[in-house]
Amino acid sequence: MRTSVTLLGFILRIAVAVATxxxxVILIGGPQKGTRFRPLSFEVPKPLFPVAGVPMIQHHIEACAQVPGMQEILLIxxxxxxxxxxxxLEAAQQEFNLPIRYLQEFVPLGTGGGLYHFRDQILAGGPEAFFVLNADVCSDFPLSxxxxxxxxxxxxxxxxxxxANRTQSLNYGCIVENPQTHEVLHYVEKPSTFVSDVINCGIYLFSPEALKPLRDVFQRNQQDGQLEDSSGLWPGAGTIRLEQDVFSALAxxxxxxxxxxxxxxxxxxxxxxxxxxxxxxxGQYQLTHPERLAKHAPGGPRIRGNVYIHPTAKVAPSAVLGPNVSIGEGVTVGEGVRLRESIVLHGAMLQEHTCVLHTIVGWGSTVGRWARVEGTPNDPNPNDPRAHMDSESLFKDGKxxxxxxxxxxxxxxxxxxxxxxSIVLPHKELSRSFTNQIIL
Structure with a gap:
């Protein structure tokens, strides 16, 4: 009898695990995207660019790995x-003890085409549901x-x-919801006039049934595919845009x-x-990863606010760092350096008494002593009407x-x-000062 009860309990635990x-799925795009991320994307795929000390998509993976019942993470x-x-991927699998696989599209398939193309891989094992996260978003990821x-x-x-505020909402997918039930009644991607102050974060939770509308779009594309669109460029039946082809249609x-x-x-x-x-x-590390934040210590550099310093970096004790500074692997920061609101990437060197503000210093770059490298703050906050949005041009009136x-x-x-x-392209050795220039 005891054996039967034990066996029944084991079966129930397996059943619960399967049910939950x-x-x-993390959508990482491809090299044909991310042109606004140049010249930094020349050296590393955009999803691996270090943000607050770790690759951009590691924040996504960490959040997914903390959800109970998470069995697999797929990158498409x-x-x-x-x-x-x-x-x-190999390091992430070891760190998070989860299968993490990359599924490569044969051609760019849009935000929904990869989900449909790899539907068998996504649904293998019968998941209750699956998260879909765009790689190019920053969030505290409230997945639970x-x-x-x-x-x-x-x-x-x-x-x-x-x-978002009324002005900035035009840069995003806008959602009109029923405030009682939270049903999406209307969805418009980057409208030309104000639609709603609720915007799409690019983070989703889909049931297995969500793939059926994607199948309908694929079949419709197949039927219409022999007729070229007005531009003469048919994207192919496999290309599915979640926002326009699915959300707008099903709202x-x-x-x-x-x-x-x-x-x-x-x-x-x-x-x-x-x-x-x-x-x-x-700022989020205060709650989630306090061990990643540098602490002011006797004989060490002066730390102001939130600062990340890679363990292999060498920072002179008279340097002043922060707030909001990230220092990468093998970086050297000399005596008297002032560093604020900046990212310094692998192997860079800031020589004595340099001042670096609102800047990204590329891999292996050197800033000479007493130089000043400074940018203008750019805060793409959807609730700040003065924010300079990413969709805006780099130039105005030729400047x-x-x-x-x-x-x-x-x-x-x-x-x-x-x-x-200024923007300085890779492998340039400057000889003088520059202001508001792209240095090719």
């Missing part, structure tokens, strides 16, 4: 599975709260939403719901927004708009010069 099995994109990506909302009211599509039909969050969120479309995201994540300064890979800045609001 979850997966996550059009990048070649090169050495940096392969090395990252989304799961609770989904289980309370199961529907094929659950979107994470946040609020108001009782299939799409929104879960609102007041947590941190921003897009990461450009280097400027990566700097802003780094600030948000460093480069003020923005953060970016030094590409292995740039050399001479001593005692000023580099202000």
């Amino acid at each position: 099995m979850l997966k996550a 994109g059009f990048y070649q599975p090169d050495e940096p990506l392969t090395r990252f 709260a989304m799961l609770d909302a989904y289980r309370h009211q199961p529907h094929p599509f659950l979107l994470l939403g946040t609020t 108001g039909q009782g299939q799409i719901y929104v879960h609102l969050t007041d947590g941190i969120w921003s897009q990461i479309k450009s280097a400027g927004s990566a700097l802003y995201a780094s600030r948000l994540y460093l 480069l708009l003020p923005a953060i300064t970016i030094l590409g890979c292995r740039v050399r800045i001479p001593a005692e010069v000023l580099i202000l609001n």
